Amino acid sequence: MSRQFNMRSLILSTGTTIILPLLLLFSLFLLLRGHDEPGGGFIGGLVAAAAIALKLFADDYPSAKSLLRVHPLQIVGVGLAIAALSSLPSLFVGDNFFTAQWWSLDIPIFGTLKLSTPLFFDIGVFLGVIGTVLTAIFTLVEVEH
Amino acid sequence: MLYVVLSLFVLACLAPLLHRYTGRHSGSLLALVPATLFSFFAAQLALVSQGEVLSQRWLWFPGMDIHLSFLLDGLSLLFALLITGIGTFILLYANRYLEGHPALGRFFLFLLTFMGAMLGLVLADNLITLFVFWELTTVSSFMLIGFNHENAESRQKAHQGLMVTVIGGLALMTGFIMLGFAAGSYELSDILQQDLTGHALYLPMLVLILLGAFTKSAQTPFHFWLPNAMAAPTPVSAYLHSATMVKAGIYLLARLQPTLGDSAAWMLTLSAIGAITMLTGIFLASRATGIKKVLAYSTVMALGTLTMLLGLGTEKAALAAVTFLLAHALYKGALFMIAGILDHEAGIKDFQHASGLRHKMPKTCAVAVIAALSLAGVIPLFGFVAKELLLEAVLSGSHWQIALIIATVLANIFVVLVAALLAIKPWFGEEIATPKKAHDPGIAMLSGPMVLASLSLVLGLFPFIADKWLLQAAASAVYGNQITDYLALWHGVNLPLLLSLTSLCFGLLLYSQWPRWRQFTSGVDRLSAFGPEALYTKMMAGLVIFAGWQTKVLQNGYLRNYLLTTIATMLLLVGWAMLRLEHFNITFDLHDVKIQEATVFLILLVTILSAVLVKSFLAAVALLGALGFAVALIYVFFSAIDVGITQVLVETITVLLLVLVLYRLPEFRKLSSNMNRARDAVIAISSGILITLLVLLVTNARDMEGISSFFIANSVPEGYGRNIVNVILVDFRALDTLGEIFVLALVAIGIYAMVHLRTGSKPVTNADKRLASELKRMNTTQGDKK
Numbered sequence: 001m002s003r004q005f006n007m008r009s010l011i012l013s014t015g016t017t018i019i020l021p022l023l024l025l026f027s028l029f030l031l032l033r034g035h036d037e038p039g040g041g042f043i044g045g046l047v048a049a050a051a052i053a054l055k056l057f058a059d060d061y062p063s064a065k066s067l068l069r070v071h072p073l074q075i076v077g078v079g080l081a082i083a084a085l086s087s088l089p090s091l092f093v094g095d096n097f098f099t100a101q102w103w104s105l106d107i108p109i110f111g112t113l114k115l116s117t118p119l120f121f122d123i124g125v126f127l128g129v130i131g132t133v134l135t136a137i138f139t140l141v142e143v144e145h
Numbered sequence: 146m147l148y149v150v151l152s153l154f155v156l157a158c159l160a161p162l163l164h165r166y167t168g169r170h171s172g173s174l175l176a177l178v179p180a181t182l183f184s185f186f187a188a189q190l191a192l193v194s195q196g197e198v199l200s201q202r203w204l205w206f207p208g209m210d211i212h213l214s215f216l217l218d219g220l221s222l223l224f225a226l227l228i229t230g231i232g233t234f235i236l237l238y239a240n241r242y243l244e245g246h247p248a249l250g251r252f253f254l255f256l257l258t259f260m261g262a263m264l265g266l267v268l269a270d271n272l273i274t275l276f277v278f279w280e281l282t283t284v285s286s287f288m289l290i291g292f293n294h295e296n297a298e299s300r301q302k303a304h305q306g307l308m309v310t311v312i313g314g315l316a317l318m319t320g321f322i323m324l325g326f327a328a329g330s331y332e333l334s335d336i337l338q339q340d341l342t343g344h345a346l347y348l349p350m351l352v353l354i355l356l357g358a359f360t361k362s363a364q365t366p367f368h369f370w371l372p373n374a375m376a377a378p379t380p381v382s383a384y385l386h387s388a389t390m391v392k393a394g395i396y397l398l399a400r401l402q403p404t405l406g407d408s409a410a411w412m413l414t415l416s417a418i419g420a421i422t423m424l425t426g427i428f429l430a431s432r433a434t435g436i437k438k439v440l441a442y443s444t445v446m447a448l449g450t451l452t453m454l455l456g457l458g459t460e461k462a463a464l465a466a467v468t469f470l471l472a473h474a475l476y477k478g479a480l481f482m483i484a485g486i487l488d489h490e491a492g493i494k495d496f497q498h499a500s501g502l503r504h505k506m507p508k509t510c511a512v513a514v515i516a517a518l519s520l521a522g523v524i525p526l527f528g529f530v531a532k533e534l535l536l537e538a539v540l541s542g543s544h545w546q547i548a549l550i551i552a553t554v555l556a557n558i559f560v561v562l563v564a565a566l567l568a569i570k571p572w573f574g575e576e577i578a579t580p581k582k583a584h585d586p587g588i589a590m591l592s593g594p595m596v597l598a599s600l601s602l603v604l605g606l607f608p609f610i611a612d613k614w615l616l617q618a619a620a621s622a623v624y625g626n627q628i629t630d631y632l633a634l635w636h637g638v639n640l641p642l643l644l645s646l647t648s649l650c651f652g653l654l655l656y657s658q659w660p661r662w663r664q665f666t667s668g669v670d671r672l673s674a675f676g677p678e679a680l681y682t683k684m685m686a687g688l689v690i691f692a693g694w695q696t697k698v699l700q701n702g703y704l705r706n707y708l709l710t711t712i713a714t715m716l717l718l719v720g721w722a723m724l725r726l727e728h729f730n731i732t733f734d735l736h737d738v739k740i741q742e743a744t745v746f747l748i749l750l751v752t753i754l755s756a757v758l759v760k761s762f763l764a765a766v767a768l769l770g771a772l773g774f775a776v777a778l779i780y781v782f783f784s785a786i787d788v789g790i791t792q793v794l795v796e797t798i799t800v801l802l803l804v805l806v807l808y809r810l811p812e813f814r815k816l817s818s819n820m821n822r823a824r825d826a827v828i829a830i831s832s833g834i835l836i837t838l839l840v841l842l843v844t845n846a847r848d849m850e851g852i853s854s855f856f857i858a859n860s861v862p863e864g865y866g867r868n869i870v871n872v873i874l875v876d877f878r879a880l881d882t883l884g885e886i887f888v889l890a891l892v893a894i895g896i897y898a899m900v901h902l903r904t905g906s907k908p909v910t911n912a913d914k915r916l917a918s919e920l921k922r923m924n925t926t927q928g929d930k931k
Contacts, residue, residue: 035866038786040874046794053801073897076890083883100876102865116865118875121882125875128886133798135893139900140805 045129083124172240219618317357362394415456422449561652
């Protein structure tokens, strides 16, 4: 184990188990409400990445890595793909490239769900940011191993 | 027509998959598509031969007059038929020729991409669209020439072809932009209505466009890349270097002749360069012994002839050019495929090792003789019709008659020599042993040359078929007006016929003395040390040396030097611009500064000073973090909540990253001299002052209405969002954001590669191991070269 992680704090570790899900949920919340209130994919992505980084500092690298399941670079790729694909639906409707498309879905009980290409684009940004930040952090940690 | 072009690209992407599932039949299946396209184009013959021009347009960048627009007139149709028709046979042929090659699927991918690009090029109605396809042919032909990429020579030749044509392409793009500017439109259909020879930009754009066309069509002094491109598999040579790729430059010249052709500069340059290329090409062909080399050089000759004809600018020359083009595509395609057959079925690549194969390969021999006779221009083949027209056109030309006549007749004599080499040398005479057991190939490989050769014969006997259906319309497109000339096999005994007969006799005479001729001219080989290819090699070597030098000086790997250079450059440029400003008024009043704002300012001041002065990395990082949070506070005061949140998060993560890096740094020590520190301080302080001045200046000198009011007004009605920042990011400026996240991805990959793939570091995953060993291999091979 590397130098900086050998002072593992029980308090931080325990706290993280509670805070981590909340932070991740909060990041989703930021992402989804971003169009109308402060938030959005970039901010949400940073929060999510910080949450995983918290896990890294509180516990150790393997547990943070297993939390993510895939390599962060793959997340970057998926994010880019989603963001780039969200530019295409406009072409099928005959609009210019990247024109935002909006659809409303009526779901019983829950009300109306507003779906749009900007939302998917924002999800792409969200994933791209998470992936990039975590690639940087994980890579630097891996060097220690 | 968009779908026609797109279908080839889609097919190209599917080709490797198709090949995997259908195995050895994949080429034949794929050939169905160009065959279908051929019949599609053939069906347009009736309309186009009436002088109709079909056009289609899809909007692409309407704001910049760039459209996916296509136009089909006689000239485009001639090329489209050649591309799809010969393409069909090439696919059949390649399927057999490269049978069992492990990368055959990839080969089809490249070949079909090339086919699509070439088709798009000849159908494009928009200059920019044309240029995109033009570059696509360059890239895909690079892939095809370098198909045997494990062979260093093959790589190098592909690289050479790419460099020469790309440099030309760059010039061409500039020329196109000038042309579009001068004509007020990028649509060829608009441009061709105008005569731009009097425009102020005429000369520069002519030079640039000619540079593009000449490099692509291998005119002297750029002719050297074409024979070198024979490193490609033979089907590629047959397709790219006889029928399509190199004709792209000719197509462009023919296409633009109505607009640019009516000037002395055009006529003299084209006829001079064309005649020189014609002579250079055929002379080199008469000296070569490799079958493909001879064919390649004779292609250079044909390209020169076409350029010369386009330089004549007469009605007859236009007709001669399209006729010669068709004749050349027919016999050269056939001859290249026969060269491939000789290599594939008998193992023969060189004339000197071939003799008496007529018994073992009777069918191939018959086809080769017909194609070669068409090359020589012997009656009654189509090559004869083309040659008569060529001579007539040169005889009735308006300038340099005598010189061009002599050049043409001289070239014709050598053409007869080359044709005799192809028709006689491998087939007749004493039979000698071949490396492989010689035999006729199957129908898949022989069908192409057979059909092309018989077309040479049929069109020769009945030239009015080609004339009426296609060449009239094509020549009219080149000439710019309806032409009245026509093709005929027999014009009676006249001067062109006599010249033709003379060259035939002299050519045969020369053939009988071929070995002596080669010996006689052997001094030329020594001259090649000063030729354009040698110059090219020297220039490329010089480029590498220059790149090495500038890397050593500017990119020396010390981060501090990069920072210093960047900041100092910015200081100089911005500072200079600022000094030249006429009104330099900076006003700011401190009346409404609130107490909390002043407090933040003080915090900022204190943290920044301490960050500079502390003697510990950790403290400096922490102070920088504090600085960032203070800045975030300012954002919050001015109600930019989103930016504030982002700032806080970015600072947090930056501190995290810095802390991770910190442990890898050496201890805090004073390493640089006082002088250096003073220099750094001066640069740092002056850049700070500069930015401050700049911000004050910009906020004071806002002449135009800001764009923010538009965003505020349209965020909810257009973007359906109340958070303006987010609406800008994901809707109004989504393309910018997309670019930014691509940069983010690049950064991530960069970090990963820098840390994991350094030489000496331990690879973590299997992919890393592969990459690392690859890098190591590259480094060692480079080291060997030194």
